[in-house]
Structure formats: C-alpha cells, structure tokens
Amino acid sequence: MSKSSPPQNHPGMMTPEEIASLRKKSQVASLWLKLIMSQHEIPLLTYVRRPRLPAPAQFETPEHDRRLDMSNTISNIPYDELSIGQSASLTRTVSEEDIRLFAASSHDTNPAHLDADYAAGTQFKEVIMHGMWSAGLISAVIGNQLPGMGSIYLGQDLQFRRPVRVGDTITATLTVVEKNDAKKWVTLETVVTNQNGDKVVVGKANVLAPTEKISREAIAVPQVTLA
C-alpha cells in the first residue's frame, strides 16, 4: 500500500477533463472503500474516548481523536500522549463465517464451534465463537488504535465469562489504567461486552508503548473467501 499522501486538487491548474477524471477516480475509490468496509463490517466510527476531564472547546477535536480522517490516515498514540482513563473500542457483529475463519486461522476445529448438530446437544444449544476470537478483537484495538503502531504486546490475561453466539454484537473496550514512565509500559483494562452489556471476556493487557508519533495510510483488512 502506498505511503504517499493523496494527490492535491488544484482546479485552477487542471483541465476540465483532468478534473472530471480525478472526480471519477475519487468516486471509484470511495465506492471501493464503502464496499470493503461493509464486507468486513468495519464500523464507520472507531472512536477513542477522551479521559474524563473538562470538555474541550466545541468543535476542537484533538489530533489523536480523529486518527481515521477522510484520507484514511491512521496515527498511533505515543506514550507521552497516553493518559489514565483514555480508552478505545472496536465493535463487530459475529457471523458463522467469522467462526469458520477463526477455525481456519487457529486450527481449533472443536465441533462446539463448527457443528450445529453437535452444538445442539451442548449446554449452549448452538455453535459458539472461540473464546480466543475476542482476544483477537483486543489485539486489534491495541494494534490499530490504542496505542496503535509501534506498540509491542507484552502480555494479556483473559477470563472467558460468557459464550459469544452468532448474531451477537461484540465490543472490545480498552482503557489505560496504569503508566510506567521508566519502561514506557502501559497497562490497559480489557473488557469485551455483548449487545446486552454482559461482559464476555475481562482481563488486562501490558503493552510497551511507542515513543514516536507515526501516521500513515490505514491498511484494509485482508479479503478472504471461505470454501
């Protein structure tokens, strides 16, 4: 994926044909983006909540609060910009395909996840998502958002509290709870909830935070087809 910034549009220096061509390119790109986002269920709003401090002046959004701007640029949050209480989250709705995709990635083919007949005889009565998939959501928030690029994942503890089922809308929320200035480590509370607010996974992550600001074009989620 190119790291160059998007071409600047200077209408005065372009022929009408060039402008029309550029407009078309932009429309095509926008349609592709919409298509990719909808196919991968990328939420339109991946937000970083500000720590609970006095509200900033209206319409002044700090730079690190809109890391997915219109040119699809993504930025990390270096150690010095991290503060206790700061949080970020990612929400996805679980499909059967998501379960098979995790089985393909992990090779965990336990029938509780992949065989509806078998699952009907279990305490959950239907197939459930692998617990470790929710940990993947946590990993995504760390890797993409908080702290994002340059983070080194040091550790994670996980308690699997409830099953995740097909159709559930699952949100992983990470909140900075501790900073270690000497080592540039941050501890994040990691809570994964379903659409009813039930905690499905709880735990804590330890991350070596980046020290330098990085901004670059976001990478799209790779496309896969299940046989």
Place this chain on the structure above:
Amino acid sequence: MSKSSPPQNHPGMMTPEEIASLRKKSQVASLWLKLIMSQHEIPLLTYVRRPRLPAPAQFETPEHDRRLDMSNTISNIPYDELSIGQSASLTRTVSEEDIRLFAASSHDTNPAHLDADYAAGTQFKEVIMHGMWSAGLISAVIGNQLPGMGSIYLGQDLQFRRPVRVGDTITATLTVVEKNDAKKWVTLETVVTNQNGDKVVVGKANVLAPTEKISREAIAVPQVTLA
C-alpha cells in the same frame, strides 16, 4: 460433516466392480486428505505425551494416545483420564498467508504484520506474526486434544516473549499441572516455542474439563482463499 462410521469392506459380498469402485473412492479420499493436510499444514503426527510414569508394555498404546486413528476419529480426554504431567502439542510453520489470515480474522491490521516496507524500519526488521495467533494455537490444543471436546475454556494468561516470523516452526505444548476434583477444573501450563526451542509465549490456561467420553469424526480445518 457426517457422523456415520466409514462403510465396512466385506469383499465376499461385493462384485469385483464394487471393490474397484470402493478402492478408487478410498484413493481419491486419501489424496484429498493429503492435499487438505498439506495445504493447512496439519502435522501428520499430533501426539499426546504420556505422563512420566513407568513405560507401558511395548506396542500397547492406550486408547487416548491415538485419538486420531485411521478412520479419522477424534476423542476427548475426560477429567478422570487427565493426570498431572500429561501433555499435548501442535506444530505449525508460519507463512505470510497465515499472518494475513489472522489479520482477516482479528481485524488487527497493524503494518508491523502486513507491510514489509514499514516492518523493515522496526526493531524486528521484517513482518512478524500477531502475538495472539500463538494463543490461537493454544486454543486449538485445548479444543482438539487436551482435554478436547466438551472443554470449557475459563481463562488464559499470556506473556509474549519473542517475535514469531515467517518460516518459523512454532509448537504449542500444553501440560496438565493442576487438577481440581471438586470443580473438574484443570490448569495447563502453556508454552509456545520456535524451532530453536526459544519460548515465544508462556502462560497458563484454566479449563473446565469434560466429564464424559466423546468420540466422533474429526472436522477438517475450513478452507480459505486470500484475495
């Protein structure tokens, strides 16, 4: 996937044509199995080490030591059959496709995993696998082998010690270290090593073990195609 047992071959009751047809079917199935196993890097030998007790009489392999028999039947290890020191493992060699597949499953698109140019400028000098992928291997050993079907994953802690790179051969080994007879919980030491024996991930898993023996046809790893 069918749960019925494979058809029994009674040559005396079949015409030569039926036998030839059956033989061909079996060859075709075997070729498919080989293809699927090679494509998904399913190790030919997924083994369960016996606890370090006096060796059993030669050639007498206990039933739970060969859960992947020739008819591809898989069995779990219920709580009462679990003993301290018993272990199981899964080995896989990491490809770039495995990294993209984990990114597709988790939506963690950090460029350290997906962009070789970016990764060249990091301390690891090349793309590395997501740490949480190794946790997926641990999940696979629990779900498929130890204790296998009927297990409920209660918790996992993970320390990510070293990077996993493309071409690394990674083994997740789980060993029973504690049993709780009242709650039917087992604690497993979970160690993930590379081809040099370096520990890349260490931790512990807590699992509610199944109480009943389950044997059934193993489910193949779902096939995926990356765009």
